[in-house]
Amino acid sequence: MARTASSRRLFNSTGKYFILILMAVIALYPILQMWMTALRPSNEVLRSPFALPSELDWSNLTKAWTQGRFGTYLVNSVIITIPTVIGVVVLSCLAGYGISRFKFWGRGIMFLTILLGLTVPFQSVMIPLYYQLLNMGLLGTYWSVILPGIAFGLPFGVFLMQSFFEDLPHELAEAGRIDGSSELRIFWDIMLPLAKPAVSTLIVFQFMKTWNEFLMPLLYLQDEDMRPIPLGLMFFQGAYTRDIGLIAAGVAISTIPVIIVYLIFQRQFVKGLTAGAVK
Amino acid sequence: MVEVILKNVKKSYGPVEVIHGIDLHIKDQEFCVFVGPSGCGKSTLLRMIAGLEDINDGEIWIGDKDVTDLEPVDRGISMVFQTYALYPHMTVRENISYGLKVSKTPQAEIDRRVADAASNLQLNDYLDRKPGQLSGGQRQRVAIGRSIVRKPDVFLFDEPLSNLDAELRVHMRIEIARLHNRLDSTMIYVTHDQVEAMTLADKIVVLQAGQIEQVGSPLHLYDDPDNQFVAGFIGSPRMNFLTGKVTGVDGNITNVSVDGSDVALTLSENSPSVGDPVTVGIRPEHLSVGGAGAQITVRPDVTEQMGGVGYMHTYTKDDIHVVAEIKGRIAESATEAEQVALSFDPSQAFVFDASGARLR
Ligand SMILES: Nc1ncnc2c1ncn2[C@@H]1O[C@H](COP(=O)(O)OP(=O)(O)OP(=O)(O)O)[C@@H](O)[C@H]1O
Ligand SMILES: [Mg+2]
Numbered sequence: 001m002a003r004t005a006s007s008r009r010l011f012n013s014t015g016k017y018f019i020l021i022l023m024a025v026i027a028l029y030p031i032l033q034m035w036m037t038a039l040r041p042s043n044e045v046l047r048s049p050f051a052l053p054s055e056l057d058w059s060n061l062t063k064a065w066t067q068g069r070f071g072t073y074l075v076n077s078v079i080i081t082i083p084t085v086i087g088v089v090v091l092s093c094l095a096g097y098g099i100s101r102f103k104f105w106g107r108g109i110m111f112l113t114i115l116l117g118l119t120v121p122f123q124s125v126m127i128p129l130y131y132q133l134l135n136m137g138l139l140g141t142y143w144s145v146i147l148p149g150i151a152f153g154l155p156f157g158v159f160l161m162q163s164f165f166e167d168l169p170h171e172l173a174e175a176g177r178i179d180g181s182s183e184l185r186i187f188w189d190i191m192l193p194l195a196k197p198a199v200s201t202l203i204v205f206q207f208m209k210t211w212n213e214f215l216m217p218l219l220y221l222q223d224e225d226m227r228p229i230p231l232g233l234m235f236f237q238g239a240y241t242r243d244i245g246l247i248a249a250g251v252a253i254s255t256i257p258v259i260i261v262y263l264i265f266q267r268q269f270v271k272g273l274t275a276g277a278v279k
Numbered sequence: 280m281v282e283v284i285l286k287n288v289k290k291s292y293g294p295v296e297v298i299h300g301i302d303l304h305i306k307d308q309e310f311c312v313f314v315g316p317s318g319c320g321k322s323t324l325l326r327m328i329a330g331l332e333d334i335n336d337g338e339i340w341i342g343d344k345d346v347t348d349l350e351p352v353d354r355g356i357s358m359v360f361q362t363y364a365l366y367p368h369m370t371v372r373e374n375i376s377y378g379l380k381v382s383k384t385p386q387a388e389i390d391r392r393v394a395d396a397a398s399n400l401q402l403n404d405y406l407d408r409k410p411g412q413l414s415g416g417q418r419q420r421v422a423i424g425r426s427i428v429r430k431p432d433v434f435l436f437d438e439p440l441s442n443l444d445a446e447l448r449v450h451m452r453i454e455i456a457r458l459h460n461r462l463d464s465t466m467i468y469v470t471h472d473q474v475e476a477m478t479l480a481d482k483i484v485v486l487q488a489g490q491i492e493q494v495g496s497p498l499h500l501y502d503d504p505d506n507q508f509v510a511g512f513i514g515s516p517r518m519n520f521l522t523g524k525v526t527g528v529d530g531n532i533t534n535v536s537v538d539g540s541d542v543a544l545t546l547s548e549n550s551p552s553v554g555d556p557v558t559v560g561i562r563p564e565h566l567s568v569g570g571a572g573a574q575i576t577v578r579p580d581v582t583e584q585m586g587g588v589g590y591m592h593t594y595t596k597d598d599i600h601v602v603a604e605i606k607g608r609i610a611e612s613a614t615e616a617e618q619v620a621l622s623f624d625p626s627q628a629f630v631f632d633a634s635g636a637r638l639r
Contacts, residue, residue: 169362169364171360171364172366174331174358174360174364175360175364175365175366175425177351177352178329178331178352178358179381180351180352180378180382181377181381185381189366193368194367194368
């Protein structure tokens with residue numbers, strides 16, 4: 001009996017690991033293939049596309065960086081993405097907290113109006129927005145993608161933060177009030193630290209969304225020197241259609257920041273941070 | 280002198296009034312306990328005193344200040360929540376000292392007070408742990424520590440022990456009694472635990488549906504309840520209520536027919552008229568098997584033998600549940616009989632009229 005039970009357990013865990021490993025391979029293989037292609041000497045790319053590179057050849061990467069101007073694109077992407085992410089996260093935290101904690105008049109309508117933003121596709125407002133940015137004198141500046149980027153990030157951000165704060169025990173804020181903390185300090189000292197998992201989720205999500213944004217910069221940033229990576233990649237692909245190794249190198253460069261951001265913040269996706277607050 | 284005075288305090292949630300005009304005077308250094316059934320407004324009343332809920336009408340005074348419109352921190356109170364409400368990301372030390380830090384107390388003073396509280400509450404070994412790494416009783420002590428370091432005039436507790444297991448509850452109950460003796464502060468304590476209320480309180484406030492039923496010392500409420508609700512609420516197992524009818528009034532003596540037998544009750548203040556329905560209340564410990572006095576005949580059901588005392592659950596012929604508390608062991612002859620006569624001294628019985636008011 002004991003034997004069958006333990007062998008069944010062994011099979012169960014083997015089966016589990018088999019499926020997990022399979023999933024990992026499916027997810028990681030394209031990334032591996034991309035890096036192998038980028039690091040392969042050019043003459044091997046078509047001859048043996050799936051084998052390991054015979055030697056590591058960094059020339060594609062350096063060529064993409066210099067000729068493909070990926071350095072410039074990268075800087076542009078950073079200039080656009082960081083303020084957008086900061087704007088979305090700061091405003092979402094404040095708005096989400098305010099809506100969840102204070103029962104002010106019109107709060108329901110306000111929340112619904114913000115949520116309505118989730119249903120508005122960018123395509124439906126891109127042309128009016130173009131003229132508006134033009135009138136405001138912002139067209140062709142970084143602000144023309146940062147400000148709309150923040151606006152489009154807010155519905156989801158506010159929704160996420162509101163529902164997270166809603167679930168935090170209200171007694172914590174009340175304990176803060178008894179301790180003499182101001183509302184701003186309650187938010188900063190007590191509630192925001194507890195919202196770290198939600199904040200990191202929002203940072204990663206918003207970072208990826210902004211980093212990969214294509215249509216907005218295509219329309220509002222026509223100066224080549226201001227292009228972010230996805231646009232650069234497209235023009236680069238058009239210019240070097242045949243050089244698969246070079247394109248792979250461009251793609252590889254463009255994914256590095258996303259991976260870094262993910263690795264930094266994924267550690268914060270820790271559950272049970274509120275354990276021990278209330279019974 | 281820190282008294283807490285409520286003057287005609289009212290509270291509504293939307294159109295629903297949940298506290299209907301409460302007047303209460305809690306004396307300096309008094310341990311005052313609010314009891315009442317779930318939903319009667321105990322927590323709401325406490326939170327109004329704390330300043331966590333606005334009040335719709337009336338005034339609240341703490342010491343010689345009208346605090347009705349003051350923030351919690353300006354009222355000189357502290358509060359221990361039922362769920363502890365410890366800050367989960369802060370260590371025990373940070374939890375306890377947070378309020379002092381907010382009020383910009385000098386660091387040396389903070390350290391001194393935290394050390395003081397920690398040694399009083401046996402928390403010295405846990406100061407650098409987070410609440411998640413503590414047991415329920417330890418968390419409760421941290422919550423108490425957080426409230427004592429601020430040296431408030433009035434301590435508020437909202438069912439602080441209800442999340443603990445029975446044994447720890449007894450232990451913490453004694454610690455809270457000790458705390459009260461040591462600090463000599465005014466304390467207001469919400470509970471629905473009989474034993475906590477009886478043992479801790481100087482004064483019990485019995486609430487029902489947002490109104491005060493009676494205020495008094497534990498034994499006063501036990502011995503001399505004003506109405507059927509208080510009589511039934513204070514005391515465990517609860518008082519037995521038998522239905523009766525007035526059959527004759529002769530001066531101070533009112534004859535009541537209870538369960539077929541005539542009982543002569545002494546009522547000197549009120550005299551009901553013949554034919555009035557009344558309720559006769561008898562505490563379980565005033566009933567005995569056999570013995571002298573008035574008698575009722577009941578059908579034994581289950582018995583619970585605790586060793587020192589036993590509880591005999593029985594039913595009258597109208598199927599009213601009657602519990603008798605018997606000192607020592609309950610004889611088998613009594614538990615296995617078809618019918619048993621329970622007797623009581625009529626002078627120990629309580630009489631209530633149809634509306635539940637006490638007749639004396
Ligand atoms: N935020 C609220 N909105 C509407 N009604 C409320 C609110 N808070 C409490 N009430 C109502 O007020 C009444 C009193 O509630 P309260 O929490 O004070 O009861 P309680 O005596 O503490 O009960 P328990 O023993 O279960 O804790 C209840 O009927 C409750 O439904
Ligand atoms: Mg309550």
